[in-house]
Amino acid sequence: MSGIELSRRRFLAGLGVGAAAVGGVPLLAACGGGSSGLAGDQGAGSGASSGSRPNLSVWYHQYGEAGTQQAVQKYAKAYPGANVKVQWTPGDYTSKLNSGLLSSSGPDSFESGVNIDQVRSQQVVPLDDLVADVKGDYTDADITSNTVDGKIYGIKIVDDMGCLYYRKSLLEKAGVQPPTSWDELIAVSKELTTKDTKGLFIGNDAGVTPSFGGGALLGQILWAVGADYLTDDHKPGFTGSQAKESFLKLRELFESGSILLGAPTDWWDPSSFTQGLAAMQWCGLWALPAITKAFGDDVGVVPWPAFSATVGKPSTFLGGWAAMVSAKAKDVEAAKAYVKWLWVDNAEFQEDFNLSYGFHIPPRKSLAAKAAKLQAGPAAEALKIFNDYAVPPNPAWTPKMSAAYADAATAIVRKKGDVDSNLAKAEKAVLAELDRLFG
Amino acid sequence: MSVGIPAARVAAPAASSRPRPVRRRGGVKGVAPAFWLFVGPFLVGLVVFVYVPIVWSVVLSFSRGQNTVTPGDWVGLQNYLDLLRPGPFLSSLLTFTVFAAFIVPLTFALSLGLALLLNTVTVAKTFFRSVFFLPTACSYVVASLVWKLSIFNGVRFGLANTVLSWFGVGNVAWLATTDPPWYWVVIVSARLWLQVGFYMILFLAGLQRISPELYEAAAVDGARNSWQTFRYITLPQLRATSVAVLLLLLINAYQAFDEFFNLLGNSSFARPPLVYLYYTAQGNQDFGHGTAGAVILALLIMVVTLAQGKIFGFGKAD
Numbered sequence: 097m098s099g100i101e102l103s104r105r106r107f108l109a110g111l112g113v114g115a116a117a118v119g120g121v122p123l124l125a126a127c128g129g130g131s132s133g134l135a136g137d138q139g140a141g142s143g144a145s146s147g148s149r150p151n152l153s154v155w156y157h158q159y160g161e162a163g164t165q166q167a168v169q170k171y172a173k174a175y176p177g178a179n180v181k182v183q184w185t186p187g188d189y190t191s192k193l194n195s196g197l198l199s200s201s202g203p204d205s206f207e208s209g210v211n212i213d214q215v216r217s218q219q220v221v222p223l224d225d226l227v228a229d230v231k232g233d234y235t236d237a238d239i240t241s242n243t244v245d246g247k248i249y250g251i252k253i254v255d256d257m258g259c260l261y262y263r264k265s266l267l268e269k270a271g272v273q274p275p276t277s278w279d280e281l282i283a284v285s286k287e288l289t290t291k292d293t294k295g296l297f298i299g300n301d302a303g304v305t306p307s308f309g310g311g312a313l314l315g316q317i318l319w320a321v322g323a324d325y326l327t328d329d330h331k332p333g334f335t336g337s338q339a340k341e342s343f344l345k346l347r348e349l350f351e352s353g354s355i356l357l358g359a360p361t362d363w364w365d366p367s368s369f370t371q372g373l374a375a376m377q378w379c380g381l382w383a384l385p386a387i388t389k390a391f392g393d394d395v396g397v398v399p400w401p402a403f404s405a406t407v408g409k410p411s412t413f414l415g416g417w418a419a420m421v422s423a424k425a426k427d428v429e430a431a432k433a434y435v436k437w438l439w440v441d442n443a444e445f446q447e448d449f450n451l452s453y454g455f456h457i458p459p460r461k462s463l464a465a466k467a468a469k470l471q472a473g474p475a476a477e478a479l480k481i482f483n484d485y486a487v488p489p490n491p492a493w494t495p496k497m498s499a500a501y502a503d504a505a506t507a508i509v510r511k512k513g514d515v516d517s518n519l520a521k522a523e524k525a526v527l528a529e530l531d532r533l534f535g
Numbered sequence: 536m537s538v539g540i541p542a543a544r545v546a547a548p549a550a551s552s553r554p555r556p557v558r559r560r561g562g563v564k565g566v567a568p569a570f571w572l573f574v575g576p577f578l579v580g581l582v583v584f585v586y587v588p589i590v591w592s593v594v595l596s597f598s599r600g601q602n603t604v605t606p607g608d609w610v611g612l613q614n615y616l617d618l619l620r621p622g623p624f625l626s627s628l629l630t631f632t633v634f635a636a637f638i639v640p641l642t643f644a645l646s647l648g649l650a651l652l653l654n655t656v657t658v659a660k661t662f663f664r665s666v667f668f669l670p671t672a673c674s675y676v677v678a679s680l681v682w683k684l685s686i687f688n689g690v691r692f693g694l695a696n697t698v699l700s701w702f703g704v705g706n707v708a709w710l711a712t713t714d715p716p717w718y719w720v721v722i723v724s725a726r727l728w729l730q731v732g733f734y735m736i737l738f739l740a741g742l743q744r745i746s747p748e749l750y751e752a753a754a755v756d757g758a759r760n761s762w763q764t765f766r767y768i769t770l771p772q773l774r775a776t777s778v779a780v781l782l783l784l785l786i787n788a789y790q791a792f793d794e795f796f797n798l799l800g801n802s803s804f805a806r807p808p809l810v811y812l813y814y815t816a817q818g819n820q821d822f823g824h825g826t827a828g829a830v831i832l833a834l835l836i837m838v839v840t841l842a843q844g845k846i847f848g849f850g851k852a853d
Contacts (some may be wrong), residue, residue, distance in 0.1 A: 177831075185817070190817075190818065191817040191818065194818075195817065195818055198602075198603065198604050213601060213602045213820060214602060216601075216602075217601060217602035217603055219602060257643060268793055291733060292691060300689070300708075300710070300711050301711070301800070302711070303801070305800060305801060305802050305803075306801065307801040307802075307814075308800050309801025310800065356690070357689050357708030358687075358688060358689010358693070358706075358707075358708035358709060358710055358711050358712075359690055360684055360690070373690055442814075494819070495818055495819045495820065496819040496821060499801070499814060499815075499818065499819055500623075501745035502801070502803075503623060503803040506802060506803045506804065507803055507804065510711075510713050510802075510804065511713050511714075511804050512714070514542060521622075532601075
């Protein structure tokens with residue numbers, strides 16, 4: 097009797113331990129779905145009558161600049177074709193969006209970047225018909241980076257880019273020029289470092305660990321030598337000898353003691369620069385209004401430098417967000433109509449969103465060309481950098497590839513890891529992914 | 536402790552003298568609805584939110600699960616094999632075995648030490664007990680943010696750096712410095728601050744259950760110093776509590792997530808298994824490997840726990 101009791105208790109204890117062990121993982125997005133969970137998403141009470149407008153739930157990440165949330169709410173309210181509810185998401189937007197797309201209570205339309213896995217698993221719908229008439233008004237890069245298997249899945253809302261911001265006065269005082277190569281960058285950063293000010297801020301993760309919007313230099317390391325994550329024929333592009341040297345340069349910068357680490361905000365926020373914690377910062381164009389407000393004319397921008405005078409070229413990223421439509425939308429056509437109304441047809445709102453808050457480059461060429469705010473000063477320089485050097489993302493570079501590559505970069509740059517073996521590990525993971533996707 | 540046994544012995548013959556059919560129909564009349572009324576909601580919750588997800592995960596772990604949580608596209612044991620090859624998952628397990636080997640004894644010793652001290656305090660006992668217990672009520676996320684933004688901030692206005700600057704030491708980027716690995720100072724201190732109070736209370740309860748007669752008897756038998764009484768009376772008497780505390784600490788260490796996630800993000804050099812699985816599932820949308828990893832981890836914790844129970848006799852009477 098006692099034996100049976102014991103084993104039953106053991107069994108239950110084991111079961112309980114198992115439950116406790118598994119319960120800690122958010123592994124089942126199926127339960128709860130991580131969507132807003134609000135009944136309001138389903139329709140704010142006006143769904144019954146036949147003449148009523150459809151309800152749309154539109155998701156955004158949190159733009160840092162004041163007024164952006166009110167702006168998208170204003171656009172939503174102005175739309176005559178549907179009741180649009182805006183879901184503004186601070187924090188980890190990607191995880192929330194990913195969970196939302198798995199459930200039926202996710203967004204109807206959302207902003208993101210186009211990824212081949214979303215397309216292959218039929219989470220999103222093609223939007224070619226929305227831009228058919230104006231396709232020529234988008235840059236080729238904006239079209240190809242949102243195209244998978246010949247179809248367009250995302251319509252660019254904003255184009256973003258990175259700038260190496262510097263204080264003209266501080267560089268003058270130190271008697272140095274804006275850097276044009278890795279070696280110059282390291283030298284200038286050291287030169288500008290004082291007791292209370294570091295030379296350069298590239299993120300608290302040294303630009304290589306992509307969480308909370310980090311990993312700002314993962315692309316720059318490769319682009320500086322003219323390489324990229326993947327080659328055009330779907331092979332890993334990050335294992336060349338020049339790329340490896342570029343990794344070592346970033347490690348040298350990290351170990352130089354001249355970069356700001358442990359700052360209260362990360363690279364995408366200009367506070368560290370405007371508060372004088374660093375003399376130069378790699379940040380987005382979006383921060384330009386806040387930076388000019390703090391320093392007036394005492395600020396300049398350059399692209400991320402080339403590897404050297406003879407190897408590679410300057411670069412920046414082509415970032416930003418694209419409007420997409422979920423295949424699980426309750427009314428796909430209504431969601432597409434809203435995207436077309438706002439992000440294709442409504443030039444006034446597009447210009448407002450791109451240039452009235454943080455600075456972005458309007459994806460429509462016709463808009464960008466006449467945008468007065470991009471005609472002079474650092475903004476004009478930035479636009480030139482963007483046109484000459486911006487590298488578009490590749491939809492085939494999946495999050496899993498990116499994670500493996502970033503693990504290698506983190507180990508190499510921050511933990512003195514061996515370049516060859518770490519990149520070989522990443523290459524293996526990327527090859528497995530490429531094999532899965534392209535056979 | 537032993538009171539229950541005679542009572543049961545008395546009750547048993549009394550029960551057997553009653554007509555048996557009553558018992559077969561389910562005990563005291565009218566109790567069944569009440570039983571389900573009280574147990575039902577909890578049971579439904581347990582099944583829906585714990586056991587169904589567990590079963591679902593196990594099923595999902597045998598399918599590819601890329602960008603979907605609907606099982607299908609079966610891959611057999613492939614997900615498990617991928618994870619058990621040398622790679623980020625195994626290295627995170629290894630890191631955290633080291634972490635557990637370090638944090639478990641440390642938390643154990645500190646909370647036991649605090650409990651012993653508190654047990655001898657004669658004034659303001661409740662006050663001290665509350666003070667040490669209070670951090671338990673604090674959320675890991677809130678504590679992480681306080682640690683990251685105010686105490687171990689990397690610039691000159693962080694608390695730790697301000698204190699260091701009084702002694703002429705330059706700013707330390709606590710979380711970003713990997714050589715030496717200062718980030719462990721932040722992680723470990725946050726975890727200790729959050730956890731020690733809770734285990735201290737468990738030990739305190741254990742200490743207060745030890746009969747004073749034992750100490751008197753020990754004194755009569757010639758136990759001369761406090762080390763002897765601690766070694767031969769207190770520690771053996773705390774056996775049940777100690778085993779439970781060890782068990783909970785070990786499970787907690789392997790389930791470390793919140794402070795690592797909030798303080799270090801997805802840093803491959805200090806990434807607990809759960810953080811790796813979180814990014815695998817939520818970041819990469821690879822639910823096949825994510826669930827397989829969770830199952831491996833769950834099994835591992837179960838095995839370790841059962842082994843520990845076997846060795847130390849978890850659940851046995853003192």
